[in-house]
Amino acid sequence: MAKDMTLLWGSGSPPCWRVQLMLEEKQLQGYNQKRLCFYKMEHKSQEVLDMNPRGQLPAFKCGNYILNESYAACFFLENQYKSQGNKLIPDSPEAQALMYQRMFEVLTLGQKMCMFTLMCITTKSIWLLFCEARQ
Numbered sequence: 001m002a003k004d005m006t007l008l009w010g011s012g013s014p015p016c017w018r019v020q021l022m023l024e025e026k027q028l029q030g031y032n033q034k035r036l037c038f039y040k041m042e043h044k045s046q047e048v049l050d051m052n053p054r055g056q057l058p059a060f061k062c063g064n065y066i067l068n069e070s071y072a073a074c075f076f077l078e079n080q081y082k083s084q085g086n087k088l089i090p091d092s093p094e095a096q097a098l099m100y101q102r103m104f105e106v107l108t109l110g111q112k113m114c115m116f117t118l119m120c121i122t123t124k125s126i127w128l129l130f131c132e133a134r135q
């Protein structure tokens with residue numbers, strides 16, 4: 001059954017790890033997978049664009065069913081393989097709400113880290129331009 005699945009992923013990518021971990025937790029080893037290199041812009045290759053027009057990784061396919069959001073792929077796998085491997089969505093409303101809270105916290109943290117990185121890059125660029133102008 002996992003032979004019907006394909007995961008295109010890139011190293012160092014937390015959304016890709018998310019789907020890889022989920023596949024392991026659900027004991028779905030043996031799926032087709034391909035590691036692509038961000039530096040070589042392989043995530044913008046036709047192979048990826050055919051699966052994910054946004055040109056982002058992970059790109060996940062189960063049969064002909066394509067999912068490109070890592071959390072969506074995780075929910076799909078949990079629901080499709082409920083009784084297989086580890087159960088990852090708790091039943092109680094409290095525990096489930098806590099799970100969603102952690103999910104959204106991670107997303108918010110990711111956004112803040114991106115903003116911070118962007119700010120550092122911009123500040124450094126402005127500083128370099130300033131130094132150049134003074135010479």
Ligand SMILES: N[C@@H](CCC(=O)N[C@@H](CS)C(=O)NCC(=O)O)C(=O)O
Binds near residue numbers: 058
């Ligand atoms: N919300 C997406 C995010 C996917 C994403 O941003 N992937 C990054 C790697 S971590 C990517 O492919 N970046 C390349 C790009 O945006 O061009 C998910 O969770 O699957």
